[in-house]
Amino acid sequence: MTRRIVRTGIQLGLLTTIVFLLVFLLDNRYRVLPQSIHSHLPLHHEGLVITDITVQTCSSLNPLSSCKLDQDKWHRIEKDLYLSTGWVSKAYVYIKRKREEELTDEDKVILDIRTGKLDPAMGEKSQAAEKWESRPAGVWLKRSAKRHASDSKKVVTAVDLLFGADAVEPRPGWELIKPGALLLETGGEIGEARLTIRRGPPQKIEKPVPRIRKDGKFKIMQVSDLHLSTGLGECRHPEPKGHNGGRCDADPRTLEFVERVLDEEKPDFVVLSGDQVNGDSAPDAQTAMFKIVQVLVERKIPYAAIFGNHDDEGSLTRGAMMSLLESLPYSLSEAGPNTIEGVGNYYVEVLAHQNKHSALTLYFLDTHGYSPDERQFKGYDWLKVNQINWFKTTAKTLRDSETHKHYTHIHLDMSFIHIPLPEYALKSNPIVGTWKEGVTAPGFNSHFKDALVEEGVKAVSCGHDHVNDYCALSTNEKTGEGDLWMCYAGGSGFGGYGGYDGYHRRLRVFEIDANEARISTWKRVEYGDIGARLDEQVIVDAGKVVAAQS
Template sequence: MTRRITRAAIQLAVLSFIVFLLVFFLDNRYRVLPQSIHSHLPLHHEGLVITDLTVQTCSTLNPISKCKLDQEEWHRVEKDLYLGSGWVSRAYVHIKRKKEEELKEDDKVIIDVRTGKLDPAMGDKSQASEKWESRPAGVWIKRTARRHASDSKKTVTAIDVLFGADAVEPRPGWALVPNGALHLDTGGDNKEPRLSIRRGRPHKVEKPVPRIRKDGKFKIMQISDLHLSTGLGVCRDPEPKGHNGGKCDADPRTIEFVERVLDDEKPDLVVLSGDQVNGDTAPDVPSALFKIVDVLRERKIPYAAIFGNHDDEGVLSRQTQMLLYESLPFSLSEAGPTNIDGVGNYYVEVLAHGNNKHSALTLYFLDTHSYSPDETKFRGYDWIKPNQIDWFNTAAETLKASDSHIHYTHHHLDMAFIHIPLPEYRLRDNGWFGTYKEGVTAPGFNTHFKDALAQQGIKAVSCGHDHANDYCMPAKDEAGEPELWMCYAGGSGFGGYGGYGGYHRRIRVFEVDTNQARITTWKRLEYGETETKLDEQVIVDSGKVQHIPASEQHD
């Protein structure tokens, strides 16, 4: 009898453990993905103020433990503070909110938030008279019951969570809470959660208007394949090997490189040409994306972004990420038409110098999507769709007929930016200058977007995607004359692969001289020839696409 009971108990225990594993697996497998429904972004309800804040922790081992408080009173910020990596624990920030007009005389509103083990008033004379309230995970809040405080710029109106020791906050009106991460055991993976708060009402962001400089020039820096992560990131194929004693945190080294080149080159516009975010190492996309955005915000440099195949492999869709881009300062990025394929089909007009509205340069941006929709016939990557090409042709023809183009008295120059290269990038017989180290991973199906670019007078198209290729190659017409330059940016981020016999990360620069109708391009290296312009070449002169000089050509 005892043996039967023991056996039954063991079977029940085993069954319970199997059920737990199934529940745990499914819970962790889908824990983050459903949060994409909530966009993984804070909800901005104008007129609401935050009255309380807490952190709720729960255990997957305890069926009674819940990570969601009473929904009638509390709103949960939909970011697991463990980013789905906690074997047992989960934790979420919860906030109480009220409309300003519904506040009563004795209602308290939060006016400050800190993190730390000790009361912020201890040892700080400026805080000695203030009362701080303790909350879980080392959170301290300061509240006031004064009704008029709801109109104050100090009142906290939104709370978000960002992750990583290198987290930054570029959103207007937002700021990271001082003193670092929440007090949770996240396993020392450099993804520690940090609170970010917004005070006052949401800030309106106005788009900048790019314009040719007084000297007639306009400099574009194309930064591609940053592959930023949530947290510091792990270097892949660092070059040179053993540099800095073998220590290499991917994102800090990438951002330091970008900052150095930005400060040297001082571009008028930055193009982020895809794979800004490394999908499988960025469980919180904003934390990764904000790193490059903050660098550009600090320098007040306008930028335009498109997507690569890795950007939306995490929890945020292209649509949601573009909404985020559109809300950020100095961004020219747009979702584009909703009735064609892709997100991020748009153009940017660069106006002539002065106060006029004449267009001197048009930059087209198109979404090259991700992976092939038909692997049985066309392996590899997706292609630009016919309706995108129709949109491009219509936009180009409409702009040419517009007053802003017709009244421009110089050569109007046009360029395009994509992520995945066109099939014509494989035409080695055309010759090239620069580095051609890896096979071209262009789509297997050709919709001949290159022909549309040439027919509309686009002088150059530049892509990313293949990190160890950075060459420029002419596309030629039937007579063998160059009709369009096709360039690569080269990979800039240490979170993406390098390899191929030792590849230094790099950034491409285009300088447009409207007085000479000239486009010159070069690259800057992360290591080695950092102070020199690598492979500098005039690709357009007097409005005409140029041949490759014999001294520069590879074939």
């Protein structure tokens, strides 16, 4: 009898396991694209309106529990509301949608959404005809039959999810649902899932055209290694120690620093030179990226971004992140040609003040991540031959173009990368600034520095090594004259490492004087003499690389 009971128990256990696996496999059939590809795309299509929203929760402990709904009626937003941190529970937002022209008199469209425990009608002074309808996780919907064409501007047409108490929404026409997060036991502010919606059709985004100012100047602020997280983020090596009573939230402090310098320097252009996202501390990379974008959009500052080795360690691939950046206001970021390696090989032209002639060309290249051949070349990846060939061909083509040839002043060229070139580590190079850590350049030299010099680029600037902030002067071996300035931005984010001998977070500014063909540069720090220009120097004058003045 005992053996029979044991055998029966084993059989039931196996049966339960099989049922669980079948439910799991069936549920995963509905994940058309992996989250790393799909999650950056809000679930909407042109001409569709949202007619209903719900939240579906499931448990891995219950083999009959499933996070799937009828795929012919419901469409899932591919972001687990628990950010894949719940080993027991998962939850997803589902929406119903329909083409606007196919709506019938019986169909309802969503006019408003709220979140909270209580019926929003309790706080309304007037009693509207439409009642608030309750949905799981504290979602409240106000729905109505679509009666007039003017309703098209009011109805909800797209739904997305962001996370954390400090989530922001920089996309035009979008708004975060108030008063707060969905009602789920997600365990901390990082997992606070927040609905964000768009009303009406998508707004057309015009790309800005960077131009030299009337006074002949153009200022670039390089912000590197922000290391933003999903949620407030944890401070790493905050300096000075004990500041603000030892309290430090990484992202708010980082963004406060960047915003202060933006308001004081008033740059014409911002370069985000990699590691904007803090890798595995950003289980929703979209939320992290939106924080710095919001800062720039509020100030209407054009910007361009490249990626570092940590950006794609969160929830998004490089391609998905660049696709997102390309769609955002004031962004001049581009994926670049898909025939060469990397995502983010492109250039931006800065035009003269009053015509379409190019005064300054900024080249951006993807320095990838970690070495593909760790046994032979330890550390980090390098710029590939096809990238360098693309750069050289592009530079020659631009020089021969009408917009360059007819420019009446000396044309200037700069380049931005994330991982430093091997030449940054040459001790023989004169430097201006601070060299506090080893240069973590690639172990293999693909000689991009030589290509920069050959094509007339006068300055290149990188990030990656947070507590190096120097500019190093490369010199021609034959003439002994300077041929390229190689600069660091310095690390700006408190989510990344620091703490080398009281080193404070910082960023770099370049000012171009098109009338004099001059480039000057300096740094600004987060703490201490915060208004000072640190290590200010002229690196290019009359279109030629100049040595630092002693």
